[in-house]
Amino acid sequence: MDASSLTGSSSSSDAPTSGEHRMGTTIVGVCYDGGVVLAADSRTSTGMYVANRASDKISQLTDNVYVCRSGSAADTQVISDYVRYFLHQHTIQSGQPATVKVASNLVRLLAYQNKSMLQAGMIVGGWDKYEGGQIYSVPLGGTILRQPFAIGGSGSSYLYGLMDHEWRDGMTQEEAEKFVVKVVSLAIARDGASGGVVRTVTINADGVKRSFYPGNKLPLWHEELEPQNSLLDILAAGSPDAMVQ
């Protein structure tokens, strides 16, 4: 199995609408000065069919820790369900919120010990009082790496160069939120397995904020046109640049 199998379109058989639910996906997590912002697209596909165009790929693990999921929808749902369950017990027993490090290591534990059966690439992000905002990457295989920012999913292939170029440490919350929306929407523009809306979750000392950027509110990129209601509106507005021979 190689890296390219993260793309959703692996079932090239006669039924392009069957197969396991995969989240082709673009997922991103960045640290900013005071917390973290997690972002993801919303497309879940089975083969070539978009099974859910508004999925929520950022799942809550505790009040202060969330996880971005990419890969098999079923695998990542089950992992996050188990981790949520463990962390709930852990919180009761320790009497205080779980740290981001503990949450991400639980994700790693499941990913590593079941590595032959799972296809799950995850980014865990959150805030705790000991280390502030943290992002942990848990790719296929169960490696765990803490990073100032992380990208994952099939759409992330298109973001490596962009992040190398544009990432800066110590952004403000507003800059970070704008940045992740830009970055995910650029991946959506080129990755067939990513699409829909951009969801973001901002986590800091004050709590959690969820945002929603619908597809029609995202910036336009190269070769994309301003959406219209109908050709008729364009014609009514006066002669357009008609391509007349």
Added chain:
Amino acid sequence: MDGSHANAASAPAAAGGGEGTQRTLNPYVTGNSVIAMKYKDGVIMACDTGASYGSTLRYKSVERIKAVGKHSLIGGSGEFSDFQEILRYLDELTLSDHMWDDGNSLGPKEIHAYLTRVMYNRRNKFDPLWNSLVLGGVKKGPKGDEKYLGMVNMIGTHFEENHIATGFGNHMAVPILRGEWREDLTFEEAVKLIEKCLLVLLYRDRSSINKFQIAKITTEGSTIYPPYALKTNWGFSAFENPSQGAVGTW
């Protein structure tokens, strides 16, 4: 001591009660070559700080050399999640060693023997830890300070040598080391020699990156130096216009 280390599937296997028998897999996130050699004061070890995901150079600031106890360094190439797990096993090992509180501490030879058993037993179950590990260190023995350097890989092949390289380094660095290594290298000479090997790997190994870490271990203890990059040389006149006399040449 306890066999549970070697059986990864038996640990809190929450996903359905321990039926996770792993079989030989493919590695996902992989680290590159590790080079090491004995020198006058101890052992020196180096590697790049990259971890690849297939052909993508995905993670570029990864530490693949770690200190083990007071006397050893371990360098790992191959599947990074397995290397992280091995580091956890070594933490458990050194912790119980410390808790004996008997004035002894495990030396590099013992750690190497332990790792060899772990790797070979996993291989026998067709469930290998997909790594090549380099274990180096210095410990006081009956003949004074004894330097030790060995390696063990995913199929359990293990040996001791004066100089070791894993992965591509086997092909590119070992010939250089065989020609130029000497017993009495100073630290400066050893660094120069290792940098020569690192540079050759940078030029010729597609998965290497220009960010390296060198570590040394002596009787005083271990030092892992901060990451740095090497200058590369492209100033050959033959590089400038290779197609001039033969259009279409590569």
